[in-house]
Amino acid sequence: MPPITRIVERRFEIPDSVRRKIEQRIEKLDEFFDRIGHCVVTVVGPGAHHRKSRKSVHIAISVPKSRIVVNHGGDISLEIAVREAFGKADRQLEDYARRLRGDVKRAVGSGRKGLGRVRTK
Known part of the structure; x- marks a missing residue:
């Protein structure tokens, strides 16, 4: 089931081609994890400050027992900012799915901190 989505634009209008992308x-996020509750993508346009042409993309993904948040900004091209932000979201969602399945090995320590005293002579 595709997640409930919302695309928010701030300080400028998103072109239709970028909105479709x-x-x-x-929709592709479903390939990595199929139990996404909702996804909010916020695209922030250039401000009136000295970095006038910078765009940023913020993605918030709701998953069971957690939330994945990606912030990517500073790109001049909106297409690049979208691609980079979703690349980060894909990786974080894959990692979350692995942890949920138990595929990630956890370090089992001996209870001791550090290596102790190391003698050089």
């Missing part, structure tokens, strides 16, 4: 990438 965002929608395609949201």
Whole structure:
């Protein structure tokens, strides 16, 4: 089931081609983890400050017992910012799914901290 999505634009209007790309990438998130509750993508346009042409993308993904948040900014091209942000979201979602399945090995320590005293002579 595709997640409930919301695309928010701040300080400028998202071009239709980029909006379609965002929608395609949201649908693709289902390949990594199929129990996504909702996904909010916020695209922030350039501000009135000295970095006028910078765009940023913020993604918030709701998953069972957790939330994945990705912030990516500083790109001049909106397409690059979207691609990089969704790349980060894909990796974080894959890692979350692995942890949920128990595929990630956890370090089992001896209870001691550090290596102790090391003698050089």
